Amino acid sequence: MNDFTSKQITLSADNLSIGYSKDNNILAVADGLSFRLERGKLTCLMGPNGVGKSTLIKTIMRQTPVLKGEIILNGIPIINVPLKELSKKISVVLTDKVSTGNLTAEQLISLGRIPHTAWLGNLSNRDEAIMERAIELTKTDYIRSKRLSELSDGQLQKVMIARALCQDGEILILDEPTAHLDLVNRYEIMHLLKEIALKEQKAVLVVTHDLDIAIDTADTFWLMQCGFPLESGTPEDLILQGKLNRLLPEGHLVFDAQNGKVQESKVMVFPEIKGDPIAVKWVQNALKKTGQDFSKSNLEIEIKSEPFQILLKEEKNIFYFSTIGELIQHLIQDHKVSLEENRH
Numbered sequence: 280m281n282d283f284t285s286k287q288i289t290l291s292a293d294n295l296s297i298g299y300s301k302d303n304n305i306l307a308v309a310d311g312l313s314f315r316l317e318r319g320k321l322t323c324l325m326g327p328n329g330v331g332k333s334t335l336i337k338t339i340m341r342q343t344p345v346l347k348g349e350i351i352l353n354g355i356p357i358i359n360v361p362l363k364e365l366s367k368k369i370s371v372v373l374t375d376k377v378s379t380g381n382l383t384a385e386q387l388i389s390l391g392r393i394p395h396t397a398w399l400g401n402l403s404n405r406d407e408a409i410m411e412r413a414i415e416l417t418k419t420d421y422i423r424s425k426r427l428s429e430l431s432d433g434q435l436q437k438v439m440i441a442r443a444l445c446q447d448g449e450i451l452i453l454d455e456p457t458a459h460l461d462l463v464n465r466y467e468i469m470h471l472l473k474e475i476a477l478k479e480q481k482a483v484l485v486v487t488h489d490l491d492i493a494i495d496t497a498d499t500f501w502l503m504q505c506g507f508p509l510e511s512g513t514p515e516d517l518i519l520q521g522k523l524n525r526l527l528p529e530g531h532l533v534f535d536a537q538n539g540k541v542q543e544s545k546v547m548v549f550p551e552i553k554g555d556p557i558a559v560k561w562v563q564n565a566l567k568k569t570g571q572d573f574s575k576s577n578l579e580i581e582i583k584s585e586p587f588q589i590l591l592k593e594e595k596n597i598f599y600f601s602t603i604g605e606l607i608q609h610l611i612q613d614h615k616v617s618l619e620e621n622r623h
């Protein structure tokens with residue numbers, strides 16, 4: 280590791296085991312976890328449900344003891360860092376809804392300064408400046424006077440991020456920050472986190488299941504999968520190494536490196552389709568969902584543009600459709616008829 284990289288690392292572990300212990304019974308959730316969390320980078324922690332992502336975060340926050348190994352924060356074992364110091368260094372945004380609906384957004388954001396001030400202590404000029412910076416970065420100025428109960432889920436998530444930024448730790452950890460959000464807000468939040476990592480030089484660790492958006496925004500992926508060590512690297516390297524498939528159960532789904540999407544592993548045989556490649560792709564997409572087997576069909580499809588029209592050659596007949604929906608409706612009806620014929 281070069282000197283620059285080692286200076287960028289805030290949090291690290293080698294061969295860590297995490298889990299729970301109760302009444303002398305140990306439930307190991309994951310073993311052999313090694314990682315390096317870097318400043319200035321957005322790292323996405325991904326893995327199937329139940330693999331131990333939240334447990335890893337709880338362990339980093341010292342809410343759950345380490346089973347084996349140690350986590351190092353800036354060269355010091357985390358176990359030796361007093362909890363108050365830890366809360367100044369690591370800010371966490373969890374998925375739980377806040378129950379303080381009567382507070383205004385601004386009041387909630389200011390609570391982020393608590394590790395640095397006394398409980399409800401007055402904010403110093405520095406505290407105020409940090410708070411204004413957090414509001415500016417998260418673009419929450421227009422809702423600062425609103426009560427939390429009046430905010431949408433997307434607005435509330437930005438306010439929660441602003442509060443975490445107000446804590447001004449060097450590490451920001453978020454557990455599924457986009458879980459209840461629509462597509463636009465998912466993109467906005469992940470781009471905001473990327474911006475925070477870069478502009479504020481924070482180490483941002485996000486647990487997410489949003490593979491598409493994570494590929495577009497993350498600098499680093501940490502992949503957790505039962506029975507495998509934690510795998511880390513740029514999303515692009517992990518894609519080329521075929522490792523994203525580890526996020527998927529073995530069987531009918533694969534990550535297709537060609538189009539960057541998860542899709543069914545079964546190779547579908549389509550009828551011959553001529554025309555604009557984008558239109559061909561979406562006709563194929565619709566054909567896939569009919570559940571029909573086209574491998575032995577002698578259908579031919581041609582897609583014309585301006586005006587958009589689909590020609591279907593079936594035996595000696597030619598049918599014309601003005602939408603993909605009409606084509607599919609026809610094929611489904613046809614399929615029903617052929618099934619009926621087979622039955623008689």
Ligand SMILES: Nc1ncnc2c1ncn2[C@@H]1O[C@H](COP(=O)(O)OP(=O)(O)OP(=O)(O)O)[C@@H](O)[C@H]1O
Nearest residue numbers: 299300306308326327328329330331332333334335
């Ligand atoms: N307090 C606890 N005591 C004992 N076992 C727990 C506790 N919390 C979680 N577990 C177990 O630990 C395992 C990992 O759970 P965890 O919540 O870390 O998974 P996850 O990867 O975050 O899942 P998801 O993607 O569904 O959020 C699960 O089998 C879960 O049942």
